[in-house]
Amino acid sequence: MIIENSKMEGSGNEAGAGAGGAFGAGKAGAPFDPLAFIKKPQVILRVVSWLFSVIVFGCISAGGTYEGVCLYNKDTNACNYGMGIGVLAFIGCIAFLVVDALFDNMSSVQHRKYAVIGDMGFSGLWTFLWFVGFCYLTNKWASTDKVWVDTQTEMGRNNVQAAIAFSFFSICSWAGLTVLAVMRYRQGSAAAFAPSYEPDPNAQQSAPYSSYPGPDSSDPYQQPPFSQPAPQQGGPEYQPPTY
Numbered sequence: 001m002i003i004e005n006s007k008m009e010g011s012g013n014e015a016g017a018g019a020g021g022a023f024g025a026g027k028a029g030a031p032f033d034p035l036a037f038i039k040k041p042q043v044i045l046r047v048v049s050w051l052f053s054v055i056v057f058g059c060i061s062a063g064g065t066y067e068g069v070c071l072y073n074k075d076t077n078a079c080n081y082g083m084g085i086g087v088l089a090f091i092g093c094i095a096f097l098v099v100d101a102l103f104d105n106m107s108s109v110q111h112r113k114y115a116v117i118g119d120m121g122f123s124g125l126w127t128f129l130w131f132v133g134f135c136y137l138t139n140k141w142a143s144t145d146k147v148w149v150d151t152q153t154e155m156g157r158n159n160v161q162a163a164i165a166f167s168f169f170s171i172c173s174w175a176g177l178t179v180l181a182v183m184r185y186r187q188g189s190a191a192a193f194a195p196s197y198e199p200d201p202n203a204q205q206s207a208p209y210s211s212y213p214g215p216d217s218s219d220p221y222q223q224p225p226f227s228q229p230a231p232q233q234g235g236p237e238y239q240p241p242t243y
Contacts, residue, residue, distance in 0.1 A: 055166045
């Protein structure tokens with residue numbers, strides 16, 4: 001049992017060491033540091049994006065409509081689009097904040113890779129959707145009769161314009177999240193192909209084995225193995241013994 005437990009602990013340490021530092025994260029199993037977590041660039045941008053999404057769908061739901069009529073040129077789809085991407089961005093930010101909190105404790109490099117790819121894809125998609133939403137709402141607001149809006153509600157103009165402004169700010173924040181995710185993915189991909197060891201510059205190279213001395217060697221004690229002296233020319237030939 002002791003041997004099995006030591007093997008299991010050894011394999012767990014190897015997995016943690018292999019996953020340590022992958023995709024911009026620390027060593028797996030390290031204690032959670034709230035202060036270091038809050039200071040991460042992707043966490044700061046995600047909180048900012050979460051706040052922007054709350055403002056957008058809050059302004060449209062609270063003051064973007066009046067008696068069921070959308071103030072964006074009476075286009076209900078414009079209000080629904082703005083609130084839809086705002087709510088989904090709100091949920092997505094919370095989900096990825098949880099992933100960011102658990103990211104350092106993911107012992108599997110493959111799981112970290114999937115998390116970074118998901119962040120990269122979601123952030124890139126929402127950057128595009130916020131860009132479409134900004135253009136859509138701006139176009140509809142430009143075609144809206146502002147006198148009609150002012151007669152319907154006093155705060156309608158401010159809410160509508162605030163939603164458009166924070167839609168533009170959301171493009172910038174989500175684009176920043178996309179860039180950070182791409183950087184983390186490239187960092188993890190580069191680390192996957194890096195050598196797992198570093199040669200010791202102080203290590204001395206072992207000298208090669210010396211070759212066997214030739215027949216002209218000056219050492220009289222080194223003789224070729226299994227060799228016999230050649231018979232001298234003109235010497236006595238072998239004579240069989242007589243009985």
